[in-house]
Amino acid sequence: MTDAADRLIRDVQERFGPKAALTDRAALEPWLTDWRGRFRGEARAILSPASTEEVAAMVHLAGRLGVPLVPQGGNTSMVGGATPPADGSALLFSLRRMNRLRAIDADANLAVAEAGVILADLHDRAAAVGRRFPLTLGARGSCTIGGLVSTNAGGTQVLRFGTMRALVAGLEVVLPDGAVHNGLSGLKKDNRGYSIDQLLIGAEGTLGIVTAAALRLVPAVQRRAVAWAGVADPGAALKLLRHMEERTDRVEGFELISGDGLALAVDHIPGIRSPLNGRHAWHVLIEATSATADFDPVPMVQDLLGDAIEAGLVEDATVAASEAQAAALWRIRDSLSEAERAEGPSTAHDISVPVADMPRFLIEAKAAVEAAFPGTVASAFGHLGDGNLHFHVRAGRQAREGWTAREGPGIERFVDDLVTQAGGSISAEHGIGQMKRAELARLAPPGDLAALCAIKAALDPRGIMNPGKLVG
Amino acid sequence: MTDAADRLIRDVQERFGPKAALTDRAALEPWLTDWRGRFRGEARAILSPASTEEVAAMVHLAGRLGVPLVPQGGNTSMVGGATPPADGSALLFSLRRMNRLRAIDADANLAVAEAGVILADLHDRAAAVGRRFPLTLGARGSCTIGGLVSTNAGGTQVLRFGTMRALVAGLEVVLPDGAVHNGLSGLKKDNRGYSIDQLLIGAEGTLGIVTAAALRLVPAVQRRAVAWAGVADPGAALKLLRHMEERTDRVEGFELISGDGLALAVDHIPGIRSPLNGRHAWHVLIEATSATADFDPVPMVQDLLGDAIEAGLVEDATVAASEAQAAALWRIRDSLSEAERAEGPSTAHDISVPVADMPRFLIEAKAAVEAAFPGTVASAFGHLGDGNLHFHVRAGRQAREGWTAREGPGIERFVDDLVTQAGGSISAEHGIGQMKRAELARLAPPGDLAALCAIKAALDPRGIMNPGKLVG
Structure with a gap:
């Protein structure tokens, strides 16, 4: 070797x-x-x-x-x-040297980016031609297109625009035998057999190397409304989402935040304060956008939240009156992980269950985890409308040195079992990598796992692509 | 055996x-x-x-x-x-005995249909709960969900809602080893390795048998505007589409029809007459819809077409004033194939090229085919906004008995070569089946073909799934 x-x-x-x-x-x-x-x-x-x-x-x-x-x-x-x-x-x-934006076509709403293009740079380049690449997430300043494709990344705007899978119009890939698959022409319809593009999305580099992607663009956001609502429980939050979706198709962000998650952010992150005066068990951050300057989503969101308060779905709410206020609301959401780390050790679980089941699952899973691991506090935040939350288990104040190494694996298996029993996924958007490989092998249906392994062996018989990840 | x-x-x-x-x-x-x-x-x-x-x-x-x-x-x-x-x-x-609609959930916008459910029945069932399954095509009265999934079917509403690939939320599949893959929970986010669902979509039954599908529903259409426009050429038609798309996101059908295609329909199909008084080289059928009763798309389409006439994009246009008139316009579109068959033998090519290239491709391909095969007439109709047209070559009046068998294969190869040179697909929405198997083998990039064959051999090593189709 x-x-x-x-x-x-x-x-x-x-x-x-x-x-x-x-x-x-x-x-x-x-x-x-x-x-x-x-x-x-x-x-x-x-x-x-x-x-x-x-x-x-x-x-x-x-x-x-x-x-x-x-x-x-x-x-x-x-x-x-x-x-x-x-x-x-x-x-x-x-792939970092391959960082050219090969093409950007506002008419066709397409960009062709090499694998090494950084997400934030693509955002800027799209904005410069009056368009937007809608996927975004915390690591946007350093994550690259190749990685986003290979992990089928999600983020905060999936509700309206989908994950990378929905945004990839075609891929250029070097297969494990060195052959170049070129799907960049961005054909909207092409039924010539199994989709190599779709197979490589989310393959985590185990079936070949994504070298470039044709990506869908959408109209730039001209105006946005960002709101914060306090609700009694996740069920009310989901009802609020349905309430809004029935009345508009402009909601593109809908993030659930637990009351104790907010409290940690207020405690640990300088400059963060609660957007509402009263205390609420759960919170929702809502973003609605308009692609045309003549439609202002702010009054619409105000009206919808007013109706929701009257209907008893929402306890209290505020709509950002300026772009600065809007950014401050998003800053709370973006600092939840940091606040949690400041509080102490925790385990993080990127899980999904069917959207309608999430409110019940959350309540039951929190109770089950806290009973099984005394002293811990289970909390959650994230993409309720996608059925995907970041379910985190904190050590609690009494936890001693080495808690994560000692307790982490057991908590992980416990949570993964709950998710699997609920028909959910142990990896909603982060992938399997090396961290969840054993759990995938333990919990995936044997027939599915056999199919994944067969595909891996067929396309990479020498096992040279990202060994030790996923099923490699 | x-x-x-x-x-x-x-x-x-x-x-x-x-x-x-x-x-x-x-x-x-x-x-x-x-x-x-x-x-x-x-x-x-x-x-x-x-x-x-x-x-x-x-x-x-x-x-x-x-x-x-x-x-x-x-x-x-x-x-x-x-x-x-x-x-x-x-x-x-x-799969025809498996024709139950297992679930339909208007709140979650999901239906779970067994493979044998007929498309028109799904349309009816969705309408009964105030929703719509947006994919539709000519064979809706007999085609089934399993077939639609397995061929990644398209149809006339792809422009807004995508092909089956975009509408499948999850599949239940029996893999070639008899294992059941259950992806029906309809998780919106699930990154547990290669997507078996996506691999089976468009696999034409060669990698397993689709037994049921979780399908996305959209709000029911409350009002629609159906219009007919005469344009000078396909380039003007595409500009008209961009003109409309910049101003509204409600256009969901945009079908190009050649002047001679319309003439054949008028000649051969009882009750069909030209929607416009003058003669136009090309025509466009446009459908815009509204999911709410309080928005009428008719005045909007009238205004947009008025502006387009002023801008010189459209020669003449009419908007249906009633549902009966709207249906009559769609009837012209739906009878083009029948009219062509009445005229005499022809070859049919279901092709796609990048959308922006289609106008030039159409003109050049027609000239090339008619020069190479004297006496033939090349014509086209279909989904311009998807870059997918049905490009047909008619024998011409002098053609003798046996024309299709004699000339068809040569014309097919000629057209497929043109499409391939243009970076397009020899099968945009119909699949490969047995008809295009040799052409796929001739024209697919060798590396892609090797990958398809490797996947087939890996998942179906005994070769029991739909032999002789695609790469089987």
Whole structure:
């Protein structure tokens, strides 16, 4: 293996120059650990191609030599999906040099971005032509298009625009044998067999390397209304969502926040204060948008919330009166994780259940977890309208050093069992990576797992694509 | 093979009763030929399960005995996708007894339909709860959900709502090893590895049998505007579409019709007359809808078309003043194929190219085909906004008996070459089936084809699922 990896590094440097394979420890170091510091791996080099042709040549060579590759974009995986194996057998494969926006067509509402394009940059480029790429999430300043595709990323605007799966019009992919699949023409209809594009979305780099994506754009937001509502429980929150959806199709953000999650943010994050005067057990952050300047969603949201208060769905609500107020409301949502970390250790579970079942599930799961793990506090926030919440279990004030390592795995299995019994998913939007691999193997229906493994073995028979992740 | 098939028939009858395996010639006969009479096959029986459990048991047994199965829904394939092989080695596998609508939830905008549910019945059931399943097409009275999923069907409302791929929230599938994949919970977010659902959509029954689908519903149409416009050329038609899309998101049908296509309908179909007084080289049928009773799309479409006439995009236009007039306009669109058949033999090509390229492609392809095949007339109609047209080549008045058999394959290859050179698809919405199998093998990029074959071999190693179709 050592010889083969060295040979690959040398060949790549000879053919594509010194930049194409970095072996300097200082250059490697930041990419050997995931951003939260939970996983650490080893690798002798980062291969860093500058074009699809270089990717294809390197993958072909890696296949011939039997050297596994770990594709990496912004290294923002929540599940160790971009961290190499600890034994140093694989090389990192960075797409960051491939960061061109190849095309942006406002008429056709399409952009073609290389894998290394950073999400925030795509947002800016789309805005410059009067369009918007609607998917967004906390890591937008560093996550890349290739990673977003490979993890079928979600985020806060899924309610209206879907996950990456709904936003990808076509992919360019280097398959594990080095062949280039080119689906970038952005055909809206194409029924020539199984969709290679769809198979690669969410494959976490285990079936090939996404080198570019044709992405759908939508009209730019001209005006938005951002509101905050206090509700009695998650059931009321879901009824509020249905109440609004029946009356408008402009709601694109609908985030549930627990009262204690808000309290932590107020306690720990400077400048954050509660948007409402009274205390509420649960809160909802709502965003409605308009793509035309002549429609102001603010009065509409005010009216809808007024009706909801009258109907007893909402206890109290406020609508941001300025863009600054709107940003302040979103800042609360975006700081929940940070506030939680400041409070102490916790375990994080990215789960989904059918939307209608989520209110009941939340209440029951919280009670079950807190009973099974005395002293813990279960809390939740996230994308109620998608049936996807970040269900977190905090250690509690008495927790001792090493709590996460000691209690984490047991809590994870407990929560995953509850989710599975509820017909839900143990990974709604973060993927499997290395963190949830054992849980997937434990809980996936055997027939499904056999199909996933068969696909992996068929397309990557040498096992060179992102070893140790998903079913690899 | 004979013994094995007999054994399978006997076992199925013993376990599941005589209805589960019909061998009567009269019962078999209609299903041995495709509806257009282009393909004919042989089979000794139709297996006809009544439940998912029966499907799983029969598929498992067929796999053990090595007897291939040909899944069949409404038998409305355009490419021989549901017609068994001529050698009689396979059994038909009808999903028609599985025709229950298992659930319909207006709040969640979801229906769960078994594979044998007929599209028109789903339309009716959704309407009864104030919702709509938006996909529709000519064969709606006989095509089934299983077939629509398995061919990733399109139709006339794709512009706004997408193909089946966008409307499937989850699938129940019996995999070739007899395992049941259950994706019906309709999770909006689920990142547990490669999407088996997406892989089965458009797989034409070659990777397993779709037994049920969770399908997205949308609000019912309260009011609609249907309009007809005469335009100079396809480029003007596409500009008209962009003109409308910039001003409203309510356009859901936008069908291009050539002047000579309309003339054939007027000539051959009783009761059809041209909607406009003057002559126009090209026509567009437009439908805009409103989901609320308080918005009437008719004045909006009138205004938009008025502006388009002033801008020189449209030569003349009319908006239906009643539901009867609206239906009459759609009747013209729906009778184009019948009119063409009345005129004489023709070849049909279901093609797509990138939307922006379609106007130029159409003009150039028509000229190229008519030059290469003297006496023919190339014409087109269909879904311009999706980049998908039905490009048809008529024999011309002088054509002699046997024209289709003699000239068809050469014309098909010629058109497929043009489409491929233009970066398009030789099958936009009809699939590959047996009709386009050789063309797929000839024209698909070798790397893509290798991936499709690897997936097929991995999931169906015994080759029992719909042999002779796609890459099977």
